[in-house]
Amino acid sequence: MNILNGLKMNSVRGRWLRSYAAVLLIPIAMMLVAYFQTRSVLEDEINRANSALLTQLQQDIDSHIDYAYRLSEMIAFNSKVRQFMRSTGTIGPEERIAMVQALSDFRLYTNTTRYVDRFYVYFRSGDFVLTEGSYYDARMYYDLQQSASGLTYEEWKQFLAQPYRGQFFSMQPIEGQPRTGILFAQSLPIEARNAPLATLVIELNEERLLSAIRNIQSYNQGKVYILDGTNQLLASSEKRTGAARSFESLNGETGFVHSQWDGEDVMLSYIQSNRTNWKYVYALPMRLYSQKAEYVRNLTILTVLLALAIGIVLAVLMARRQYDPLGKLVRSVAARSKLDPGTVGNEYDYLEEAIDSTLDHNNQMNRIIEKQKNVLRSNLFVRLLKGRVENDFPVIEVMSEYGIVLRSDYFAVLLIYLEDFSGFFRQEETDVEKKREFVRHIISNIVEELIGRQHQGWMTEIDEMLACTINFTSNLSTEEAKQELLQLTEEAQRFIGSRFHIYFTASVSTIRRSVAELPTAYQEAMEAMEYKMLLGAQKIIFYDQIQSFNHSYSYPLEKEQQLINHVKAGDYEQAKGILDEVIKHNLSEESLPMDMVRCLLFDVISTMMKAAIEVNLNQSELYEENRTTIQDLMNGVSVSAMQERMTLFLGKVCSHVDSKKKSHNFRLKEDILEFINEQYRDHNLSINTISARFDIHPSYLSRYFKEQVGDTLTDYINKLRVDKAKELLRNDEIFIKDICDLVGFYSISTFIRLFKKYEGVTPSSYRTSNDLK
Structure with missing residues (x-):
């Protein structure tokens, strides 16, 4: 547990808990969205319900209105009424009989409807009023029925004198405050275009009208208003409070409008009748919406809190349960790793660091093993090439352990001697060994790749040279194999020289038929390499090429004596002529094997040493010069270079015989x-x-x-x-x-x-x- 405590606060357990919390927030957020959507849907449903109630109310009241229209038509076309409109104003017996018949018809009309309280017809020519039950002159009817309305007689007569074409009015603005209700006024005859002869007034049964409104009000605690086509109030279920109600914002045939009445927000739902252009308005306080929405909100909050509590408990339990295997793994890794858990962010980071560290260590070990494997493989080839392998040594099995699978029994050895690689490095790079190692690496990779196109080859360092053991893929003839080796070596020289400014001499053995003959092939390549002194640097020398060389050289005693005499005389030109003649005669006209070339050069050097001694040249300097020359000769310096060196030494002997002591x-x-x-x-x-x-x-x-x-x-x-x-x-x-x-x-x-x-x-x-x- 202490190991896990070493981790930072940003642990996996904390991340899991935050992840579970994030997952838990998704349904909570969805519930909140559902709550607001439910509130909106609830409001829409209430509005639709109100609209449905208003539609029912509109249909119910439209039936009232339809009866008022039918009643006005029956009275307007009643023959007795039309007779009274044509009378001159004098009521005689005939008119009274007609009046009795008209009253009988009126009573019949009122017995068939529940929606009309009363109606009367005012005849202008006789200045009298005819109701469903009696006859009155205008003054009497006013005193009996209309005086309590608050209108004066003149105002009432003025109201009756106006032309009407089936219009509805509220009693309040017309007849004063004491009475409420809706009046229907129709000028008679209906088809008249001039001044009316009579006026029909129908008072609708307000109690029955408002009963339907109260049913809506009791259903949803709202208030119902009926407006005419100009949005003027005709009737309402609200008790009069003296506060004016504004309906100016109710545009269109149906809709919903937010408003504020008496400091309270209300929702106005309205619908317009196609029959009368009346608007039926239902005003519902917004607090009723809130009460229902609050119930939904409380239910939502309770559900969210319950889900949150259960989710937190489950998140903690699941995080702990899922974290236990990870904790055990971290403790197990920490017990075997040197990595400090406190240096990383969390458990996964720690495991990643530990795994990366282990993989890096393994890769490092693999690189070391691979390097050692390459060294062992190189050592194996060195032993094979130098013939240091016992007869019973399992060469093929050991090669297979190093990934070497022979393709045939045909082999050859290619030797590479580095001549110059100074152009590849900058002047400030002074570590010769590093430069040499890098150059060998380049040559090895390129040569192995070129040979690997058709055959296979393995490079190794041996005797300060590079040796490539070549295994051919098929049984080639000697000439074909030699030609392919020549092309590969020329391509390697050309590519490495042009790209890296690295120059070398190569020698090639003959084709051998088994692994056991590799030492012989190596010796052949070595012997061929020795002839770079004679043939020059940066050449490709085949062992077959040196087999036709002669085995003796010509250096007569008289030539030796002539050289000594010219040196003693200080005649540089004559001495140089003798030296050039001897070297040219032996190395140009006939081909000598390298051991004979070395013998010739040793003889010439010995002659020059004798001459130098005879002219009293400094013995120590003479010894050093001789030693350097012999070392160059043994190290494989070319014949041309040796000739140049001996020429310089000859000039030194001839021109500075006595200068050394006098300098x-x-x-x-x-x-x-x-x-x-x-x-x-x-x-x-x-x-x-x-x-x-x-x-x-x-x-x-x-x-x-x-x-x-x-x-x-x-x-x-x-x-x-x-x-x-x-x-x-x-x-x-x-x-x-x-x-x-x-x-x-x-x-x-x-x-x-x-x-x-x-x-x-x-x-x-x-x-x-x-x-x-």
């Missing part, structure tokens, strides 16, 4: 040698540091030191260090690595390479040989 720079040489003997342990000792010490240009110093000592400055320093190392190697208690540092070498590999170059053996072998002695 005014003799003391400078001694000072330089003394300084080198004192500072050879310094790793940074070089031409630049020495030239800076003696204030001499490096180029002049290099040329001067070569002239005075016979060795290049670098060779002299390396030889001195090797000589000092030989003295230290006699002491077994000093490690070779420490000796390398004590004598001034900056790299153990450089120390071993140079020691072997000058002494012929490695430092460890030298120490062993001295111990045996």
Whole structure:
């Protein structure tokens, strides 16, 4: 648990809890959306219900209105009524009989309807009123029926004098406040276009009219209003409070309008009758909406809280249950890993870091193993090429372990000797061993890839050269195999030289028929490589090419004596002519094997040494010059280069026989040698540091030191260090690595390479040989 506590707060468990919370919020958000949608739907349903009630009310009242219209038509076309309209105003017996018949008809009309309280017809010509039950003159009817309405007699007569074409009015603005109701007024005759002869007034039964309105009000606690075509109030279920109601915003045949009455928000639902253009308005307080919406809200909140509580409990339990395996895994990994859990963000990050660290470690181990495998494979090929493998050694099985599968029994060996790679590196790069290793890597990859197109080849480093063991894919003839090898090697030389400025000489063995013959093929390639002295650098030398060379050379005694005499006489041109003649005669006209070439060059060098001794040339310088020449000869310097070197040496002998002892720079040489003997342990000792010490240009110093000592400055320093190392190697208690540092070498590999170059053996072998002695 302490390991898990080391993790930061942004743990997986916390992320899971937040994820579950996010998932839990989705249904909660959906419930909230559903709540608001439900509220909207509830409001719409209430409005639709109100509209349905208003539609029912409109249909009910329209039936009232239809009866009023029918009643007006029956009275208007009653023959007795029309007779009264045509009378001159005098009521005689005939008119009274007609009046009785008309009253009988009126009573019949009122007995068949429940929607009319009463009606009367005012006849202008006789100035009397005829109701459903009696006859009155105008003044009497006013006193009996209309005086209590609040209207004066003149105002009432003025109302009756107006022309009407089936219009409805509210009693309140017409007859005053004490009475309420709806009046229907129709001028008679209906078809008259001029001043009316009579006026029919029908008072609708307000109680029955309002009963339907009260039914709606009791259903939903709202108030109902009836408006005429100009939005003027005709009737309502509201008790009069004196507050004016505004219906100006009710436009169109149907709709819903928000308004505010008496400081309270109300929703006005309205519908217009196509029959009368009346509007039926239902006003419902918004608090009634809120009460129903509040119930839904409370139910929603309760459901949300319950879901939230259950979700939190389930999220915690599920997070804990799912986290247990992860926690065990983290503890198990932390117990085996050096990675601190406190340095990462969460468990997944920690596991990722631990896995990456393990994979990196494994990759590193695999790289080391692969590198070791390459070294072992290279060592195997070195042993095969040098014939150091026992007869019963399972070569094929061991090769298969390194991923090598032979395709045929035909083999050849290609040797590569590096000539120059200075153009590939910058001047400030001074580590020769690193540069050489990099160049070998480039050549190995390119050559293996080129050979791998049709055959297969494996590169290995051997005797400071690169050897490629080639296994052909099919049984080729000797000429075909030789031609393919020539094309591959030429392509490698051309590509590597042009792309990387790396130049090399190659030698090729003959085709061999088994792995056991690889040592023979390697020796053939080695022998062919020796002829680069004769044929020149950057060539491709086949072993078959050197088989036709002769085995002797011509260097008569008289030629040797002539050379000595010309040198003693200081005749450089004559001496050089003899030297060129001997070399040209032996190397141009006939082909010599390399051992004979070396013998010839040794003889010529010996002749020059004799001449130098006879002219009293400095013995130490003569020895160094001779040693350097012989080392170059042994290291495979080309014949042309050797000829040039001997020519230079010959010129030196002829032109500077006595100058060495008389040189005014003799003391400078001694000072330089003394300084080198004192500072050879310094790793940074070089031409630049020495030239800076003696204030001499490096180029002049290099040329001067070569002239005075016979060795290049670098060779002299390396030889001195090797000589000092030989003295230290006699002491077994000093490690070779420490000796390398004590004598001034900056790299153990450089120390071993140079020691072997000058002494012929490695430092460890030298120490062993001295111990045996």
